[in-house]
Amino acid sequence: DTEVTQTPKHLVMGMTNKKSLKCEQHMGHRAMYWYKQKAKKPPELMFVYSYEKLSINESVPSRFSPECPNSSLLNLHLHALQPEDSALYLCASSHLLGSYEQYFGPGTRLTVT
């Protein structure tokens, strides 16, 4: 099983809402990543977790709060987002931090109204 799953596929939320994105993998990978991709732009790294600990935060605003409750699960909690945060949010995993191959999920398409 080389699949990274993400739920929901689509999410529409208002600026005062709180929502969460979920990412799951069962490949035994110990590194997990969140990327943000605006329309017609390349993905940009947001957060990196290694062994359930936050390893990299690319100066992401605090309205995005990541969480890695166990080695298979990665969440991204969203609160008080802005319309410009509308994007495709991609999750990825790799065997270890710095492993060559990252496996990406299909993403969650987020629209902030």
Added chain:
Amino acid sequence: DAKTTQPNSMESNEEEPVHLPCNHSTISGTDYIHWYRQLPSQGPEYVIHGLTSNVNNRMASLAIAEDRKSSTLILHRATLRDAAVYYCILRGPAFQGGSEKLVFGKGTKLTVNP
């Protein structure tokens, strides 16, 4: 991060070979050349990587110039399913500082004509 330069777009015909170029004139001696692609409405997927020698796998071949300042991803027989944005990315050696990140450039959008 060392930068890469790729054409914005390329077109090919189905069942013909495709050569996707990437320039990386500021590559360091320890940087690996990675290629990912992103099909429409999907997340990126790993294609291939190499350091100095040419590499082949089931998806593609990677030809690396002798001075390592450029490389070419080769799809031997393009199919409609190969239509995607192809990203050429430089990364440090595995498990060393800087290798944690994938820094995507703008990539090349490949269109495959039937």
